[in-house]
Amino acid sequence: xxxxxxxxxxxxxxxxxxxxxxxxxxxxxxxxxxxxxxxxxxxxxxxxxxxxxxxxxxxxxxxxxxxxxxxxxxxxxxxxxxxxxxxxxxxxxxxxxxxxxxxxxxxxxxxxxxxxxxxxxxxxxxxxxxxxxxxxxxxxxxxxxxxxxxxxxxxxxxxxxxxxxxxxxxxxxxxxxxxxxxxxxxxxxxxxxxxxxxxxxxxxxxxxxxxxxxxxxxxxxxxxxxxxxxxxxxxxxxxxxxxxxxxxxxxxxxxxxxxxxxxxxxxxxxxxxxxxxxxxxxxxxxxxxxxxxxxxxxxxxxxxxxxxxxxxxxxxxxxxxxxxxxxxxxxxxxxxxxxxxxxxxxxxxxxxxxxxxxxxxxxxxxxxxxxxxxxxxxxxxxxxxxxxxxxxxxxxxxxxxxxxxxxxxxxxxxxxxxxxxxxxxx
Amino acid sequence: xxxxxxxxxxxxxxxxxxxxxxxxxxxxxxxxxxxxxxxxxxxxxxxxxxxxxxxxxxxxxxxxxxxxxxxxxxxxxxxxxxxxxxxxxxxxxxxxxxxxxxxxxxxxxxxxxxxxxxxxxxxxxxxxxxxxxxxxxxxxxxxxxxxxxxxxxxxxxxxxxxxxxxxxxxxxxxxxxxxxxxxxxxxxxxxxxxxxxxxxxxxxxxxxxxxxxxxxxxxxxxxxxxxxxxxxxxxxxxxxxxxxxxxxxxxxxxxxxxxxxxxxxxxxxxxxxxxxxxxxxxxxxxxxxxxxxxx
Numbered sequence: 138x139x140x141x142x143x144x145x146x147x148x149x150x151x152x153x154x155x156x157x158x159x160x161x162x163x164x165x166x167x168x169x170x171x172x173x174x175x176x177x178x179x180x181x182x183x184x185x186x187x188x189x190x191x192x193x194x195x196x197x198x199x200x201x202x203x204x205x206x207x208x209x210x211x212x213x214x215x216x217x218x219x220x221x222x223x224x225x226x227x228x229x230x231x232x233x234x235x236x237x238x239x240x241x242x243x244x245x246x247x248x249x250x251x252x253x254x255x256x257x258x259x260x261x262x263x264x265x266x267x268x269x270x271x272x273x274x275x276x277x278x279x280x281x282x283x284x285x286x287x288x289x290x291x292x293x294x295x296x297x298x299x300x301x302x303x304x305x306x307x308x309x310x311x312x313x314x315x316x317x318x319x320x321x322x323x324x325x326x327x328x329x330x331x332x333x334x335x336x337x338x339x340x341x342x343x344x345x346x347x348x349x350x351x352x353x354x355x356x357x358x359x360x361x362x363x364x365x366x367x368x369x370x371x372x373x374x375x376x377x378x379x380x381x382x383x384x385x386x387x388x389x390x391x392x393x394x395x396x397x398x399x400x401x402x403x404x405x406x407x408x409x410x411x412x413x414x415x416x417x418x419x420x421x422x423x424x425x426x427x428x429x430x431x432x433x434x435x436x437x438x439x440x441x442x443x444x445x446x447x448x449x450x451x452x453x454x455x456x457x458x459x460x461x462x463x464x465x466x467x468x469x470x471x472x473x474x475x476x477x478x479x480x481x482x483x484x485x486x487x488x489x490x491x492x493x494x495x496x497x498x499x500x501x502x503x504x505x506x507x508x509x510x511x512x513x514x515x516x517x518x519x520x521x522x523x524x525x526x527x528x529x530x531x532x533x534x535x536x537x538x539x540x541x542x543x544x545x546x547x548x549x550x551x552x553x554x555x556x557x558x559x560x561x562x563x
Numbered sequence: 564x565x566x567x568x569x570x571x572x573x574x575x576x577x578x579x580x581x582x583x584x585x586x587x588x589x590x591x592x593x594x595x596x597x598x599x600x601x602x603x604x605x606x607x608x609x610x611x612x613x614x615x616x617x618x619x620x621x622x623x624x625x626x627x628x629x630x631x632x633x634x635x636x637x638x639x640x641x642x643x644x645x646x647x648x649x650x651x652x653x654x655x656x657x658x659x660x661x662x663x664x665x666x667x668x669x670x671x672x673x674x675x676x677x678x679x680x681x682x683x684x685x686x687x688x689x690x691x692x693x694x695x696x697x698x699x700x701x702x703x704x705x706x707x708x709x710x711x712x713x714x715x716x717x718x719x720x721x722x723x724x725x726x727x728x729x730x731x732x733x734x735x736x737x738x739x740x741x742x743x744x745x746x747x748x749x750x751x752x753x754x755x756x757x758x759x760x761x762x763x764x765x766x767x768x769x770x771x772x773x774x775x776x777x778x779x780x781x782x783x784x785x786x787x788x789x790x791x792x793x794x795x796x797x798x799x800x801x802x803x804x805x806x807x808x809x810x811x812x813x814x815x816x817x818x819x820x821x822x823x824x825x826x827x828x829x830x831x832x833x834x835x836x837x838x839x840x841x842x843x844x845x846x847x848x849x850x851x852x853x854x855x856x857x858x
Contacts, residue, residue: 146642164632401840418840464840480835480842482635482768499634501641501768 138486139510142467142478143185143197144502150176150187150197150207150222151500153484156514159496162459169498170515175222176207186241187506190250194264195222198241198252202230204262206269226269230260240286246293248317253278253286253298261329263320271320278308278331284374289358289367297369299337299353305371305381307335335367338387340379344442350375355403359410370427372415374399378425378450393450394435395425402468406475406489412453414475414489416465422456422477424492429453458494459485467507474512478504626799631855635768645730646775649708656780658684659702662713664691670715676743676824677711680793680806682757682782695726699837703729709780723828725776731836734776736802736828744823751808751820756789757782758806764797769843770858773802773830791822800858802828830858 142151155169176197188196195207206228210221232254240253248265257279263271278286278296281303289295293313299305308331319328340349352374359368366384373379376396379389398417406412411428415421427450434449456475463480470476474495475487480503486496568588575581607614622628658681662670666689678684685707693701695712702710707728714722720741725734744750760781765774777795790810796803806822833842843857 144642146644148642161634162632419844420841462844463842464835480840499638501635501638 138496138512138514140469140476140484141187141189141195141508141510142484142500142504143187143506144174144500145185145505146502147174148177148185148199149174149502150185150195151502152222152510153498153500154515155496155498157486157495159498161499162497172498172500176205176224185505186238187508188241188243188250189508189510190243190264191245194225196241196243196250198238200238201234202232202236202254204228204230204250204252204260204273206264228262228269228273230273231275232256232258239284242286242288244288246316247311247319249320251286251288253283255282255284255300257281257283257298257300259286263317265317265320274326274329276310276329276331278310279303279306284352284354285356287356287358289369291358291360291362292367295334295358295367296331297356297358299351299356299371301352301374302350303353304339304351305337305353305356305369306333307367307369307383308333335383336387337371337381337389340388340392344439344445352399354400357403357405357413361410370403370413372400372403376400376417378403378413378415380427391430391448393430393448395450395452396421396423401464401466404468404470406453406470408472414456414468414470416468416477416479418464420461420463420465420481422461422465422475424453424456426451426453454492456485456487456492456494458487458492459483459497461485467504469507469509471509471512474509476507476509478507480504626854629854631852633767633856636766638768640768640771644772644775645727645732646779649727649779654706654708655782656682656709657707658682658709658711658780659698659707660684660686660711660713661689661698663715664689666713666715667718669718669720670713673713673715673720673741677713679753679824680758681711681780695724696837699726699728722831725780726837727776727779731834731839732772732842733832733834733836733838734773734830735832735834737831739827739829741826742824747821747823747825749820751822753791753806753808753822754789756786756791757784758789758791758793759785759787761792761794761796763794765858767856767858769830769833770797772833773797773858795828797858800829800856802830802858804828 138155138157140153142153144151152173152175153169154171156167158167159169160166161168186198189209190196193209195209196204197207198204205224206226207222207224230252233256237255238252239255242251244251249261249263251259251261253259257277259276259278260273261276262273279298281300283298283300283303286296286298289297294309294311294315295307296310297305297307310331311329315328319325339351342348353371354374355372357370359370362368363382363384366382368382371379371381376394376398378393378395380391382390395415396417398419398421400415400417402416404414406414406424412424412426414424429451430448431451432448433446435447437445439445456477461481465477465479467478468476470489473489475489476484478484478500482500482503484498484500484504484507485494487493488495572581572585575584660674660677660681662674674686678686699710710726710728712724713720714724720738722735722737758781760777762774762777765771781793790808792807792809794805794807804826808820808822810818812818831845834840835842849857
């Protein structure tokens with residue numbers, strides 16, 4: 138398994154190669170094959186976002202408006218360490234020093250990337266020019282600060298954002314048919330004018346008639362969506378998960394409270410998009426069902442409103458093996474694996490279905506993002522050779538066991554028969 | 564006690580008699596042990612190599628020596644942390660001390676104890692209208708490097724919050740076993756010299772961060788003529804605070820006089836920034852494995 142992990146303490150990118158079963162917390166456990174540092178950055182930065190752009194570039198967005206483009210090194214070509222992940226260009230965006238990058242999105246149809254900042258400004262950077270002479274286009278999408286900016290992967294040009302006291306909004310940033318040719322024309326900035334197409338409304342006041350505060354931290358678009366509309370999920374800093382259907386109305390169709398602490402990340406737990414994996418600012422990494430809802434799970438008794446019952450999505454389990462102690466920022470999934478990394482400086486690999494810990498590697502730096510380069514274990518010839526006979530031996534042992542059991546049974550029957558015979562003779 | 568003696572004891576039906584016999588046996592055994600020891604001591608005094616040999620071979624197993632393997636102890640510290648800028652700038656520590664809201668007398672008394680040894684410290688009475696984050700912002704604008712908040716609950720000092728300024732991190736320790744100088748027998752009186760600092764056993768990655776925190780609180784140039792030492796000794800995740808004055812009596816012997824106070828800290832939570840995302844939080848189930856330590 139090969140991962141790229143961003144390091145907050147040193148601003149580096151670490152390439153980690155290990156196999157399933159690796160556990161650095163055990164004294165004689167399996168150790169990772171290699172941990173190497175790349176993409177050194179003279180400045181100390183935190184909140185690094187990593188992106189694999191079409192397997193050609195590795196892009197890192199850092200604090201203070203730094204966006205670096207590195208050569209994405211394909212594993213088939215053997216290169217010296219110095220040659221790998223070579224810095225091709227570094228964009229310096231004109232943002233405030235304290236402005237926090239919140240998203241890094243690849244737009245493959247436009248051969249561009251989007252870098253979003255907390256202040257509500259997003260930058261479009263075109264990468265089709267190999268000399269990187271392109272001037273990033275700033276677009277103001279929101280006057281209020283935003284905490285998340287996401288792309289709808291199922292509809293080109295559709296984005297969503299939200300933040301503190303800034304409820305979820307869906308915008309069309311550019312026309313669906315737009316392609317990379319637009320960057321060659323002079324009227325580039327005219328092609329990117331955000332149009333708000335959906336503006337979410339806050340949930341109704343609670344039973345004490347108090348306004349429910351808003352702070353969106355994550356948005357996820359669902360694949361199945363109605364005609365002329367979208368379905369999406371939001372996560373909040375108050376531990377809520379909300380489901381929206383834009384054709385149903387501006388308020389969420391469902392509003393669940395899943396945890397007490399702020400939710401940091403939200404990802405789908407399966408291909409059918411019926412489960413979500415949530416991480417919070419404490420040590421929670423949990424899987425919730427979106428279809429299996431316990432209608433009466435939450436109960437409170439109010440003097441004015443009487444008994445209040447609220448639905449809660451079923452907790453399908455926590456990824457607690459491996460003793461996570463801190464907030465989890467970096468999360469990456471594929472069909473079978475969940476990879477997490479956060480403030481406790483470990484990368485953990487879980488089986489997404491059984492939630493078993495498959496590997497745990499101490500990285501030594503605080504992790505803000507993780508990308509999977511290769512999810513398959515790389516076995517050396519020796520290991521391959523060692524693994525095959527093991528299975529055969531096991532089989533043989535199984536066979537032997539079965540034989541034994543059979544013979545035991547036969548004996549039992551024989552004994553019974555004998556007894557019967559004896560009784561008869563009596 | 565051998566199997567036969569315990570059997571024999573069981574056969575004595577009278578309880579008082581049984582207890583008496585048992586006590587006699589116990590006494591005899593103790594006496595035997597003591598005579599053996601004194602004999603051994605005599606032999607070892609005559610030939611010190613025997614003692615060295617015995618100590619080298621007879622190493623008792625402790626919880627510490629059987630500690631669960633932690634790879635972060637041997638791993639190198641990578642990158643820079645939030646304290647780096649402070650240490651590089653060569654700034655002197657400047658501490659703002661306050662209490663929790665609605666603090667009672669004990670909190671102020673403890674503040675007084677702390678002000679005795681904290682360098683360059685200002686005490687401010689806590690006002691209800693400002694949150695910790697706001698206080699931290701005001702303090703960092705006024706060049707404070709550390710904000711310390713005493714936590715008092717039900718007229719007992721329960722905790723200490725350390726916020727490194729301007730960017731964090733935040734640490735919360737619980738406090739137990741607080742003893743004032745007056746309660747320590749044979750205590751001395753501290754002088755105003757900057758003390759030396761001894762940090763013991765801060766080994767893991769988290770432990771090193773805690774060590775950095777205590778380093779950042781005290782000035783890095785001790786006044787050695789004061790002969791005062793502050794020790795923060797970590798053992799099994801409990802951090803013991805002690806203060807001593809030392810004197811070199813001759814070339815081999817060092818005398819120690821305790822100056823007080825004494826208290827024990829235990830890390831409960833570490834957060835990034837000023838009370839931001841959790842890096843580490845104590846959970847009761849962490850104490851299930853007695854051999855696992857986090858600092």
